[in-house]
Amino acid sequence: MLVLKNVTKAYDKSKRAVDNISLEIKKGEIIGFIGPNGAGKTTTIKMITGILSPTEGSIIINGVDISKAPVKAKKNFTYVPDHPAIFDAIKGIDYLNFIADMYEVSLKDRRKKIERFTKAFQIYDALPKTINSYSHGMRQKLLLSGALLPNPNLFILDEPLVGLDPHSAKILKDLMREHCENGGTIFFSSHVLEVVENLCHRVAIINKGKLVACDKLETIKKNKNITLEEVFLEMTKNE
Numbered sequence: 001m002l003v004l005k006n007v008t009k010a011y012d013k014s015k016r017a018v019d020n021i022s023l024e025i026k027k028g029e030i031i032g033f034i035g036p037n038g039a040g041k042t043t044t045i046k047m048i049t050g051i052l053s054p055t056e057g058s059i060i061i062n063g064v065d066i067s068k069a070p071v072k073a074k075k076n077f078t079y080v081p082d083h084p085a086i087f088d089a090i091k092g093i094d095y096l097n098f099i100a101d102m103y104e105v106s107l108k109d110r111r112k113k114i115e116r117f118t119k120a121f122q123i124y125d126a127l128p129k130t131i132n133s134y135s136h137g138m139r140q141k142l143l144l145s146g147a148l149l150p151n152p153n154l155f156i157l158d159e160p161l162v163g164l165d166p167h168s169a170k171i172l173k174d175l176m177r178e179h180c181e182n183g184g185t186i187f188f189s190s191h192v193l194e195v196v197e198n199l200c201h202r203v204a205i206i207n208k209g210k211l212v213a214c215d216k217l218e219t220i221k222k223n224k225n226i227t228l229e230e231v232f233l234e235m236t237k238n239e
C-alpha cells in the first residue's frame with residue numbers, strides 16, 4: 001500500500017532531516033512511527049503526502065509514484081496534520097461537504113458518515129457554526145471526521161492524539177482499529193508509546209533521520225520483559 005524507497009530530505013546541504021529511509025506497509029496494517037523531537041517524523045509524513053518533495057528516493061502509494069502522478073496518488077489517502085490548520089470562515093458542515101465532494105463521496109453515504117463520526121466526536125451540534133468559533137480540539141475532531149469520510153485506503157495521521165480529551169482519544173483509537181479491520185491501512189506518528197504499543201501491528205523508529213527499526217513489537221523487544229519505552233530510550237540514545 002505504501003512504499004518508501006531510499007527517501008532522503010535535506011532542507012540544506014549541511015544536514016539530512018531524513019536520511020535514506022526505506023519501508024513497506026501492507027494493506028490492513030497499522031504502523032506507529034516514533035522518534036525523538038526533531039528526528040524527522042513530520043518531514044517523512046510531509047513527503048508521503050506530497051507536501052514536500054524528497055531530495056532523493058521515491059514514494060509509491062497503492063502502486064502510484066506520488067511525484068509522477070500526484071492527483072492519482074492522493075486519491076488513495078487522507079491526512080490529518082499535527083496542527084489543525086483549517087479554513088476559519090466556513091461552517092463545519094461546509095468543510096465536510098467540501099471534503100466529501102473532493103473524494104466523490106455520495107450524498108447518502110456522506111450524510112450517514114458525517115452523522116456517525118461527528119456524533120461520536122461530539123461536534124455534531126457545532127456543524128452549523130463557523131470554524132472560527134471552534135476550540136483546538138473541536139477543529140482536530142472536524143479534521144479527523146473529514147479524513148475518515150472517504151474511507152481512504154491509507155489514513156495518515158501526524159500526532160493525532162495531541163489535544164484530544166480521553167473520551168475522544170478512545171473514539172479515535174476505536175475508529176482506527178475498525179478502519180484496519182475493514183482493510184484500510186494506517187500510518188501515524190505519536191509520542192504516546194502506550195498507544196503505539198496497544199494499537200500497532202508494526203512500529204517504525206526513526207532517530208536523527210535514520211530508520212533504526214521497523215518490525216513487530218515482539219521482534220523489536222526481543223526480551224519480553226521490557227517495555228517499548230525502554231527499547232525506544234535505548235535505540236534513540238543521543239549523547
Ligand SMILES: Nc1ncnc2c1ncn2[C@@H]1O[C@H](COP(=O)(O)OP(=O)(O)OP(=O)(O)O)[C@@H](O)[C@H]1O
Nearest residue numbers: 011012017018035036037038039040041042043044
Ligand atoms: N522547514 C524546515 N527548514 C529547515 N529545517 C527543518 C524544517 N522543518 C524541519 N526541519 C528540521 O528537520 C529535522 C526534522 O524535523 P521534523 O519536524 O521532521 O521532526 P519530528 O520528528 O517531526 O519532530 P517533533 O517530534 O518535535 O515534532 C529537525 O532538525 C528540524 O529542525
